[in-house]
Amino acid sequence: MTGLPVSMRVMNLAHFVTRNARRLPDGPALVWGERTWTWAAIDAAVSALAAGLRARGIAKGDRILVHSKNCLDMYVSMFAAFRLGAVWVPTNFRLTPQEVVPLAIDSGAKALLCHADFPDHAAAVAAGCPGLGFTWSIGSADFGEAEVGAVVAAHAGTRVEDAPVTYHDPCWFFFTSGTTGRSKAAVLTHGQMAFVVTNHLADLVPGSTERDASLVVAPLSHGAGVHQLVLGARGAPSILMPGDRFDIDEAYRLIERHRVTNLFTVPTILKMLAEHPAADRYDHSSLRHVIYAGAPMYREDQKTALRRLGPVIVQYFGLGEVTGNITVLPPALHTLEDGPDARIGTCGFERTGMQVQIQDDEGRELAPGETGEICVIGPAVFAGYHENPEANAKAFRDGWFRTGDLGHMDEAGFLYITGRASDMYISGGSNIYPREIEEKILTHPGIAEVAVVGVPDPTWGEVGIAVCVTREGASVSELDVVTFLTSKIARYKMPKRVLFWEALPKSGYGKVPKRMVRDELEARGELAVPLAAARG
Structure with a gap:
């Protein structure tokens, strides 16, 4: 068809908060310790922080580096960046100052929001990142020109509308874990992430509504942040752990208290949850989706989790560059028995809207059962690494994203990961x-x-x-x-x-x-x- 107008305009992801504030103003959005913030309160805080950042010169396309433990201000900063059309650039709070500085430089950060517990990180970034305009502290600190909470209070009542964005406008620089070298900034966009949210809701937590609740047991800077964005799209509350140390007993207490229905974690943490005696002391019957990703889960650990938690575990395979959207193994396909139908070792089948292929070194598709590199195409694939043409050239071939993982597929299309090529x-x-x-x-x-x-x-x-x-x-x-x-x-x-x-x-x-x-x-x-x- 010809002659039709072409529009790449998409919803700004911050609209999730606006929509929830309209429909569920008094509904819980975030729970942290003994405090609960409603969607109306979160929406107001997002606008206030966005107003403060705008007054300080932050505009569409500017990068905001956030180095923080999980907390209210970190959660709000994500949507404030989105609302301005700026780019949220979170880092893992466990990184050293020397590890954070190159991330600040590579991203071209114009502002730093840094948790009060990390003065050395703030000083290192300020000294090593020439393009940095200013630093604000998250919590009371001796560094920074302002404190985020004070900025929000100063701009309370100011309404900031969502900046117009296109499909390809960046919203998040998602740093790869750097297990094979220096971390790279994977560029996630508003249009791509809208697909990711929809896909996660369809394939990982189907049927989710505002009556669900999610427990956050991992840093919001990476996969857990994506998961909370997904649940936020449905108006469901997120419950933060009260401390930065993972306390399994406390996790189960929160699951029981808030009737938590889902959580996102990695196999090592799921293994700890399943083996801990607290699993027998608290009521976790509300759980419907316990999602694990980031690495394959060993078969014996799967069995332990199934015995202790029930048929609720969900596996997905996906890198940060594909925002978790490669395969899914839903609860119904996690079995205790090792019979012929168990498909032991699989990480599932292709996610909705995504295509997976096993390719040889020349990019040719391999037959079922043959081992090669796992490659993927689809709307969840990122826009590329920020200002890194060499890495982009290695990562893509004929439009396919090369994961660097090795594996094979069976005749039915179930994927089996052999391991990293490295x-x-x-x-x-x-x-x-x-x-x-x-x-x-x-x-x-x-x-x-x-x-x-x-x-x-x-x-x-x-x-x-x-x-x-x-x-x-x-x-x-x-x-x-x-x-x-x-x-x-x-x-x-x-x-x-x-x-x-x-x-x-x-x-x-x-x-x-x-x-x-x-x-x-x-x-x-x-x-x-x-x-x-x-x-x-």
Whole structure:
């Protein structure tokens, strides 16, 4: 068809708050400790903060860096940035000052909103980011020219309308976790995120309304922030943990008190929730969707979660660059039995509106069962990395986003992740995928956690080291693990060493990056051991 007007104008994401304030003015929007803010109060605070930022020179397209723990002002800052047509640039509050500075520089931040607990971060960014115009503190602090709460109070009653935006206008710089190098700013746009919200509501938390409630157990700077935006679109309240330390007993208390219906987390945290005795002390029958993502969940951990929480767990696979929208495995497909219909190890099927393909190194689609790179197209794919043409050239091929993850699909279209391309190692000419070995080790009753990494070896090129964490009270030796694996994996896949640590290193998002495991191995001097001769 020709002659039709073409419009890329889309809804500004801040309209979610406006709509909720009209329809549900007295409905709970945010709960933090003993305080509850209504949608009318949140909408007023968003406008007041937007007015203050505008008065200070922030305009459409400007980037606002936010370094903060989860709190009211951080939540409000997201929608205030959106309302102005500015770009919200949150960072993980667990990063060091030296890690935050390059993010400020790379994003071109014009303003910094920094939690009062992080004066060193504020000072480092102010000194290292020449384009920074000003710093405001979140909470009372000795740094910054103003405090966010005071700014909101000073502009109370001022109404700021949503800036007009197009599909491609950026709204959020979502920093990748940086497990393979320096973090990059993935550009998320208003149009893309409107699709993401709709997709999450359809595929992850279907049937959600304002009568639902979500518990926030992860930093709002990343996946949890997306999830709260999704629930906010339905007018449902978000409940913040009262402290910045994850307290499982408190989490269950809040679930019972607020009749929480959903939460978003990562496999390591879900494992902790499922294994904790608090699961038996509190009523968690209100839960309908316990969503885990960020890494595949081991089969034994899935079973534990199903036994303790019931048929409520939902898995999705998706990177920050695709905002979580690649596959979904809903509750009905999480089974306790390991029968032929269980599809053990799958992370689900394609999300609504998205297409997934397994490709070889030349970009050719591979047949079912063949291992290759997981690639994806669809409206949830990000606009690219901010001012990083080299990274963009590597990330896209013929319009497909290359995830860097390896896997295969079965005949029915269910996806199975083998691991990160960077995690795979080659030993004696054979490709070895750590996840396969980790799954087998975790079936040992005495092993709670494990990470298998490939390290250089003069004889075989690379060999595997398995780092295990035993369950409380269990006594397991290297020989025990090797004997246990003998009938379960081929000899060439057998780790050449098995180590036992009190805990595995974890990122600020609860993941266990293999890079951090390798770094710890090196720090402990384990890489100096002649691996080829470690067990003969």
